Structures are given as C-alpha cells and as structure tokens.
Amino acid sequence: xxxxxxxxxxxxxxxxxxxxxxxVIGFLIxxxxxxxxxxxxxxxxxxxLWHLGKEENRFDQVAKRIKGTLAVVFANARIGKELYPxxxxxxxxxxxxxxxxxxxxxxxxxxxxxxxxxxxxFRYASFLSEIGALMAIVGACLAIFRRYILKPSRLETKPDxxxxxxxGLTLLVTGFLAKGYRMSAVGVAVPPDWxxxxxxxxxxxxxxxxxxxxxxxxLLVWHRAIIHALxxxxxxxxxxVIRSPMQHWFLSPLNVYLRSLKxxxxxxxxxxxxxxxxxxxKEISELTWxxxxxxxxxxxxxxxxxxxxxxxxxxxxxxxRMTQNLKQHLWxxxxxxxxxxxxxxxxxxxxxxxxxxxxxxxxxxxxxCEEACPVYVEQVRRNVELRRYLVLVETKFTSxxxxxxxxxxxxxxxxxxxxxxxxEWTKDLGIKKYAEETDPEILxxxxxxxxxxxxxxxxxxxxxxxxxxxxxxxxxLGTAEGCCGDSARRMGNEYLFSTLAEGNxxxxxxxxxxxxxxxxxxxxxxxxxxxxQFGGEFEVLHYTQFLGDLLSQGRLKLTKPIEQVITYxxxxxxxxxxxxxxxxxxxxxxIPGLKLVxxxxxxxxxxxxxxxxxxxxxxxxxxxxxxxxxxxxxxxTRAALVGTACPYCLTxxxxxxKEKGKEESMAVFDLSELVERSME
Amino acid sequence: MGTAFRLIAIVVEVxxxxxxxxxLFSAVMLTSLDFGLDQKYKKYxxxxxxxxxxxxxxxxxxxxxxxxxxxxx
Numbered sequence: 001x002x003x004x005x006x007x008x009x010x011x012x013x014x015x016x017x018x019x020x021x022x023x024v025i026g027f028l029i030x031x032x033x034x035x036x037x038x039x040x041x042x043x044x045x046x047x048x049l050w051h052l053g054k055e056e057n058r059f060d061q062v063a064k065r066i067k068g069t070l071a072v073v074f075a076n077a078r079i080g081k082e083l084y085p086x087x088x089x090x091x092x093x094x095x096x097x098x099x100x101x102x103x104x105x106x107x108x109x110x111x112x113x114x115x116x117x118x119x120x121x122f123r124y125a126s127f128l129s130e131i132g133a134l135m136a137i138v139g140a141c142l143a144i145f146r147r148y149i150l151k152p153s154r155l156e157t158k159p160d161x162x163x164x165x166x167x168g169l170t171l172l173v174t175g176f177l178a179k180g181y182r183m184s185a186v187g188v189a190v191p192p193d194w195x196x197x198x199x200x201x202x203x204x205x206x207x208x209x210x211x212x213x214x215x216x217x218x219l220l221v222w223h224r225a226i227i228h229a230l231x232x233x234x235x236x237x238x239x240x241v242i243r244s245p246m247q248h249w250f251l252s253p254l255n256v257y258l259r260s261l262k263x264x265x266x267x268x269x270x271x272x273x274x275x276x277x278x279x280x281x282k283e284i285s286e287l288t289w290x291x292x293x294x295x296x297x298x299x300x301x302x303x304x305x306x307x308x309x310x311x312x313x314x315x316x317x318x319x320x321r322m323t324q325n326l327k328q329h330l331w332x333x334x335x336x337x338x339x340x341x342x343x344x345x346x347x348x349x350x351x352x353x354x355x356x357x358x359x360x361x362x363x364x365x366x367x368x369c370e371e372a373c374p375v376y377v378e379q380v381r382r383n384v385e386l387r388r389y390l391v392l393v394e395t396k397f398t399s400x401x402x403x404x405x406x407x408x409x410x411x412x413x414x415x416x417x418x419x420x421x422x423x424e425w426t427k428d429l430g431i432k433k434y435a436e437e438t439d440p441e442i443l444x445x446x447x448x449x450x451x452x453x454x455x456x457x458x459x460x461x462x463x464x465x466x467x468x469x470x471x472x473x474x475x476x477l478g479t480a481e482g483c484c485g486d487s488a489r490r491m492g493n494e495y496l497f498s499t500l501a502e503g504n505x506x507x508x509x510x511x512x513x514x515x516x517x518x519x520x521x522x523x524x525x526x527x528x529x530x531x532x533q534f535g536g537e538f539e540v541l542h543y544t545q546f547l548g549d550l551l552s553q554g555r556l557k558l559t560k561p562i563e564q565v566i567t568y569x570x571x572x573x574x575x576x577x578x579x580x581x582x583x584x585x586x587x588x589x590x591i592p593g594l595k596l597v598x599x600x601x602x603x604x605x606x607x608x609x610x611x612x613x614x615x616x617x618x619x620x621x622x623x624x625x626x627x628x629x630x631x632x633x634x635x636x637t638r639a640a641l642v643g644t645a646c647p648y649c650l651t652x653x654x655x656x657x658k659e660k661g662k663e664e665s666m667a668v669f670d671l672s673e674l675v676e677r678s679m680e
Numbered sequence: 681m682g683t684a685f686r687l688i689a690i691v692v693e694v695x696x697x698x699x700x701x702x703x704l705f706s707a708v709m710l711t712s713l714d715f716g717l718d719q720k721y722k723k724y725x726x727x728x729x730x731x732x733x734x735x736x737x738x739x740x741x742x743x744x745x746x747x748x749x750x751x752x753x
Contacts, residue, residue, distance in 0.1 A: 038707055041714035221689050228696045235703035239710065335719075 038238050046251070046296060049334045053289035058258040069257040078374040082303070084146065091139030098132025099175075101125070123197040130198050133172045140168055154302025154320065160244040167240070171233045174226045180204025181223035248299045252375040255297030258290060259376035264367050265577040266529045267384055270494050280388030280492065283347045284330050285337055287385060294377045295327040304369035304379065309608040309630075314623025315362035319369040319379050322355060326382075329354040350386060358622065360386055361398070365490050365613035366572040371604050387492030397491075404617035405493055408500065412482035413448040414617055423478045425450070425457040429464050434475030435511045441473045442546075443513045445527065447520040448483050449647030455654060456519075456647040459670040463519055463543055466676055470555050474517070480507045486522040489530070491614035498534065501526075505536035515539045517546050519672070521573035521646045522612070528578075542574060544645050547675060548583045551590055558678040561593030566674075567639040568596060569630070569653060570606035571646035584645050587671055591678045594641075599633040607633060609656075611648035631656030635666065642668045690744045697740050698733070705729040 071077040076093060080086035105125035144165055147157055179198060183205030195202040270279055281287050304319035305311050311318045333347040340346075351357065360383060369379045390396045407416035434443050444467065450460035467474050485500035508516075516538050518524040528540035550556035568588060574580045581603050588596050601607040610626030620626065631653060634642045642657070644650050647670075654668045709725060717725075 034704070034707070037711055041711040045714040218685055218689075221685075222692075225689065225692050225696060228693060229699075232696050232699040232703060235700055235707065239703050239706040243710070 042242060048338055049330060050289040050292045052285045052334060052337055053287050053292040056288040056290050058290055061261055064261060065257050069253055072256045073253050088139040088142035091135045095132045095136030095139060098128045102129030102132060126197045130200050133175055134200060137172050140165060154305045156300060163240060164244060164246055167233060167236060174229055176200050176204060178223055178226045180208060184208035245300060251297045252299060255293055255375050260378055263529050264370060265380060267381060267489055269533050279392040281385040282349050282389045284333050284350060291382050292330060295323055295330055297375050298323045298377050299375060300324055303372040307368035307372040309364060309366060309626045310362040313626050313629055316356060316359040317362035323377060325354050355386060363613050364608045364610060364615050366608035367576045371576050384490060384492055388494055391492035392495060400618050401491055405496060408483050408488055409496055413452055414487055415452045417452050420479055422451045425460060431464055432475045433478050437473055437475035439473060440475045442515045442517045444474045444476050445516050445518045445523055446476055447523040450519050455651060459672055460519060462672045462676045466672060469679060470550055477507060484523040484526045486526045487614045487617060501531055501534045505531060505534055513538060517541050517543060519543050521571050525573045525577050543672060544580060544583045544587060547587055557680050558590050559680040560678045562591055562674060562678055563593040564641050565595045565597055565639045566641040566643050567599050567634050567637040569642060569644045569649055570603060571644060571649045572608050572612055574645055575606050576604060584671055588643060591674055597637045597639055599637055601633060609649040609652035611652050616648055627652035627656040628659055631660050635662060640666060642666060643671050643674060645671045686748060690748050693744055694740050698737060701733055701736050705733060
C-alpha cells in the first residue's frame with residue numbers, strides 16, 4: 001500500500017475510532033432495546049385486531065402443525081406447485097437464509113479472533129453470504145420480470161411492490177460493492193484464494209483496480225458511504241417493509257401453523273343455536289380470530305383467483321379480491337372497534353359495503369381456492385358465514401334459493417317432488433327396506449338425485465344391480481330417507497340443515513345403521529364429516545370405495561371390454577374434499593379396453609361442474625356457464641366418454657355436452673354404469 | 681476537485697445518516713400508535729420529531745465538516 005493510502009487510512013482510523021464508533025455503539029445499544037420494542041409492537045398491533053374475532057381452537061396437534069409449517073416454510077412445499085414463481089421464491093428465500101447465516105457467523109467471528117487472518121469458518125461464511133446474495137438477486141430479477149414484463153392478470157401491482165424490489169436489490173448490491181471496495185483497498189496483494197471465498201466481490205474489486213489511484217481513493221470514501229447506507233436500509237425494514245406485503249414473512253408461517261387440520265370443506269355448526277342472538281357474520285368482528293388472521297396472512301398472489309371457476313367464467317367473484325377487500329375493511333374498522341368499550345362495539349356491515357351479493361352467491365364451495373393457496377387461507381367457511389347472516393337474519397336471498405329451501409323443508413328434497421314418490425324408481429328391483437333385510441351389511445343411501453332425477457335414477461338402479469350381483473346384503477331407507485341437507489348448509493340455512501340432519505340421524509339410529517354406502521359425494525361428505533356434529537356417527541363410504549374393495553377382494557370381476565377413450569372428471573367433494581383421486585381411476589383401469597386421458601385440470605386442480613354450494617338450484621345469469629367451460633376441457637381431450645362419480649356432475653356435464661351440440665361424439669356416464677357394462 | 685468531492689461525500693453521508701434518523705423516528709411513531717397512542721397526538725409528535733431531526737442534522741453537518749478526512753491525491 002503506498003504512503004498516501006497509509007495516511008488516508010490513518011486519518012480514517014482516527015475519525016472512525018474517536019468520533020464515529022462511539023456514536024454507533026451508543027446507537028446500537030439503544031437499537032437493541034428499540035428493536036425488541038418494534039417486534040413487540042408489530043405483534044401487538046396484529047394480535048389486537050385478531051382478538052376482535054370470535055374464539056376458535058387451533059392449538060391442537062402441535063407436532064402435525066409444526067411438520068406442515070416446516071415443509072411450507074423451508075421446502076416451499078405449496079409455493080413450488082407453480083414452477084416459475086416457485087423457483088424465484090425458493091431462490092429469494094434460501095438466498096436470504098444463506099446471507100443471514102453467513103453474516104451471523106462473520107459477526108461473531110470478530111470478537112473471537114477468527115478474522116485476522118481469516119480462519120476457515122470465516123471464509124466459508126463469506127462464501128455462503130456471496131452465494132446467498134447472488135441467489136436472491138437472480139430470484140428478484142425473475143420476480144421483477146414476471147411482475148413488470150409478463151404481467152400475469154392475477155397479480156395486482158402497487159407502488160409497495162416496486163419499493164420492496166428497490167430496497168432489496170439496493171441492500172444486496174451495496175453489500176457486494178462494499179466488500180469489493182474493501183478488497184480493492186488492499187490492492188493487488190490479495191490472498192490468492194479470495195476469489196473462491198468471495199467470487200462476486202473479488203470480481204468487482206478487480207474492476208476497481210483498473211482505475212488510476214486518485215479516483216480509487218475517492219471510491220474508498222464511497223465504501224464508507226455504502227457501509228453507512230446499510231443500517232439505513234435495515235431500519236427502513238420496519239417502517240415500510242413490515243407494513244407492506246413483506247409482512248408475509250411472519251404472518252404467513254403463522255397462518256400455515258394455525259391452518260385447519262379438518263377435512264377440507266367441512267363446515268362447523270352454529271354453537272348454542274337456540275340461544276344465539278345472531279347468526280353468521282354481519283360485521284368483521286363476527287368472524288373468528290383465525291378468519292381475521294387469514295385476511296392478513298394472504299399474500300395477494302392470486303393463485304386462488306386463477307383456480308376459481310366463478311372468476312374464470314366472469315362472475316363478480318374473485319377470492320383474492322374478496323380477501324384483500326375484507327383485509328382493508330378490517331384495517332379500517334378494526335381501530336374504530338378497538339377504541340370503543342367491548343359492549344359498545346359496532347361497525348359497518350360487511351355485505352354491500354365490502355362484499356356484494358352476487359359476488360358471495362357465485363361461490364360453488366368447490367375448494368379450488370383453498371387447494372391453490374400456498375398459505376392455507378380458508379375461503380369457503382368464511383363465505384358460508386356471510387351467507388348464514390343473509391339467510392338466517394336478513395332472510396335476503398333470491399327466489400330460486402327460497403324455492404329450494406321451501407322444497408327441502410316441505411318435501412325433504414330440493415326438487416319439491418312428493419316425498420312418497422322417493423321410492424318409485426325401485427319398482428321391480430326387489431330392494432328391501434334396511435329394517436326388513438336380514439343382517440344387512442350396508443345401508444344404501446340413495447340421495448335425492450338418485451331418487452328423483454331421471455338420469456340419476458338410472459345410476460341408482462345400476463348400483464343396485466351391481467350390489468345384487470355381488471351378493472351384498474343391503475337395504476334402503478325408502479321414504480324415510482330425507483335430504484342430507486348439503487345444499488341447505490352450503491347456502492347458509494343452518495337451521496334447515498340441522499333439522500334435516502337430526503331427522504335422518506334419528507331414522508338411521510332407529511334402524512341400527514352402522515355402515516352407509518352413498519352414490520353422491522355431497523351426501524358422502526355430509527354424512528361422513530358433518531353428521532357426527534349432531535350425534536350421527538356412522539361408517540360412510542362412497543360407492544367408488546366400495547367397488548374398489550369388491551374389485552380387490554375378487555367379488556367383482558370386470559371382463560367385458562369397453563374399447564373407448566374416456567376422460568374422468570374429479571368431482572369436488574370426492575376429490576379435493578376427500579382426497580379420493582386414485583380409486584375412481586383404478587376402477588377405470590380395471591375395465592378392459594378403456595383408455596384414460598386426463599383433462600388439463602384434473603385431480604387436485606379439477607374444475608368444478610358449477611353445481612356445488614347450492615348453485616345447482618340457482619340460475620346462472622352472469623358470464624359463461626361453468627358447466628360449459630368444463631365441457632370444453634373434456635372436448636379438448638377428444639375422448640368419447642366422460643366419466644364421473646357424482647350426480648350433480650353427471651347432470652351438469654350431460655347438459656354441457658348437449659349445449660355444445662356434441663352428443664354424437666361424446667357421452668357422459670357415471671362410473672357405476674361403465675362397471676355394470678363390463679361385469680361378467 | 682478534491683474539495684468538491686469532499687463536499688459531495690459529506691452531503692451523501694448526511695443524507696444517509698438522516699435516512700437512518702427518519703427511519704428510526706418513523707418506527708418509534710408507528711410503535712407508539714401500535715401500542716394504543718391516540719391518532720390525535722400523531723401531529724404533535726411529528727412536529728417534535730421534526731425539530732429533533734433538525735438538531736441531529738445540524739450536529740451531523742458540523743461534525744462531518746470538522747472531522748471528515750481530507751482526500752489525498
């Protein structure tokens with residue numbers, strides 16, 4: 001180092017040691033206390049808002065919760081479902097982790113004398129930070145390209161996003177520059193292996209050395225400026241970053257930890273129904289604390305919107321928009337509520353101010369949004385809570401919903417057909433009532449579709465023939481069977497649902513029913529997961545499970561070939577709701593000659609037929625019809641057959657094929673019908 | 681050139697230090713609000729912080745002018 005540089009650094013040292021360092025040390029001591037205060041205030045602010053909500057227990061099964069959280073946070077489990085955003089998120093996250101680890105080790109290397117000369121651990125830490133920073137920069141560039149160049153429609157870009165990128169890239173780039181400048185200050189006599197421990201900074205330092213000495217000295221001064229800038233940028237973290245979408249660093253893992261561990265799509269009863277003063281959620285404080293946390297845990301990524309059949313068919317509903325609007329509502333009304341005594345709290349209603357009627361009723365409760373969400377935001381329960389308020393308190397719903405309720409109440413089926421005609425389809429089939437069958441193995445729960453809808457009566461008949469052919473001793477409830485109440489519950493009429501459920505449970509207990517076979521996934525889901533809430537504990541199977549068992553036991557043999565190409569439509573309450581994806585496919589693959597081709601959206605990403613959430617009973621007046629969009633997916637596969645295992649899907653897809661004029665080239669069948677055709 | 685550059689460097693240092701002060705004060709303000717301080721006091725606290733920030737600015741300017749090393753050529 002030449003004499004001028006020596007003088008320069010000597011003067012620097014005096015300034016740093018006598019003036020700058022004492023200020024910095026004083027600052028740091030104050031900052032540790034302040035940092036603790038900042039962390040506490042962050043959580044206190046959020047806790048106070050969440051505490052406005054109703055009680056809910058999400059503190060059970062700790063080990064399972066931790067395991068899931070670690071998988072999502074560290075392995076980016078659900079985020080990685082989409083390759084491009086999953087990749088850059090992985091790079092940014094792990095880049096940040098490596099930087100932090102490297103800096104942490106290097107910080108503690110100084111007091112224990114591992115830096116002069118630099119020991120192995122110091123060098124490894126340096127390398128870790130360099131690689132981490134590089135990963136984060138590459139990830140950030142990919143993210144910027146996507147947001148500002150590709151501009152996917154589901155992303156909402158605000159000034160906050162630009163600020164986060166500017167902050168992050170400045171922090172990362174100045175880190176490299178500071179190190180590069182420090183290396184260039186040493187000049188050409190750099191230890192030969194520095195380039196392996198700090199490759200990027202080494203490259204920068206070599207670029208600096210091509211400059212003549214005077215500018216180089218000036219650049220060394222800028223090195224100090226950059227070092228000073230780093231704490232400024234770090235402090236900006238609290239002011240701007242923590243109040244921006246970056247809050248998801250802390251809130252999203254918490255939301256994942258406190259996620260629902262119940263089966264997807266299972267709704268909770270209204271506690272103390274008789275004594276409750278109100279039902280559902282009118283105001284923001286009538287949601288549960290977890291539902292309020294969901295609003296803040298949402299990262300605004302828009303994956304739910306891209307999965308939502310209502311949104312994709314131009315209905316006013318976007319799950320992302322609804323969640324973000326409700327979050328703004330919480331931030332607006334929450335502080336007002338907190339400033340009032342608990343017994344005087346009242347805020348503006350959610351409906352009409354934040355959520356529109358058509359937006360809410362467009363939801364088919366298909367759970368595609370929940371499946372797509374990387375941080376487990378629960379939309380379906382919240383939507384039903386809002387519906388409960390409209391139905392049970394304001395009695396505000398359309399005439400078609402009113403008719404469905406009336407029919408379920410008066411005739412115990414949504415079609416409104418006389419109850420005593422429930423068993424007309426059983427003529428000449430020789431089916432016994434459950435109570436009359438000798439030692440029945442199973443109750444065949446037919447459901448309203450199988451009992452009253454002409455197309456689905458054929459499916460019910462087919463199932464009966466399969467059961468009889470396999471020698472299964474079964475019975476039906478006959479006219480004693482009532483609507484399971486799925487539609488009533490999903491449309492928010494919890495009172496009607498509880499009446500129907502309690503009636504059915506009493507009937508089944510009276511007949512000593514233990515095991516139930518359903519043909520409808522909605523009945524299956526409701527009887528299996530929701531009837532226990534009212535004391536109805538039964539073993540419930542969907543027919544695909546039952547037939548799958550019969551196939552494995554060899555009691556059902558499929559020998560007649562069906563030489564056709566089929567595509568299988570996963571119904572929401574069988575697939576996403578109950579994770580039954582493989583069994584129906586195994587049944588298809590057991591049929592000789594049948595070739596399965598998948599639609600683009602299949603399995604967990606299956607696209608709703610449009611009938612769930614009570615929408616079977618509502619007119620679809622806005623945008624494209626959902627069932628037609630799904631039929632288009634099937635047509636794209638060029639399959640001759642569409643298979644499904646749900647009466648609603650069968651109806652909707654059958655209608656879709658007719659509406660598209662494709663009856664000549666495509667037919668929709670229930671899987672049981674294909675099984676019967678192939679049976680020996 | 682060296683004098684001009686020293687001036688620019690001092691200005692940059694002051695900007696960075698004031699950014700640190702701004703971030704710190706804003707954080708303290710937001711923390712106070714988070715802990716329940718009424719919104720009506722925000723304006724007055726802001727004014728106090730502006731005055732203290734101004735004093736910090738004078739301090740930093742003075743110290744840097746006095747002690748910032750001269751850049752050798």
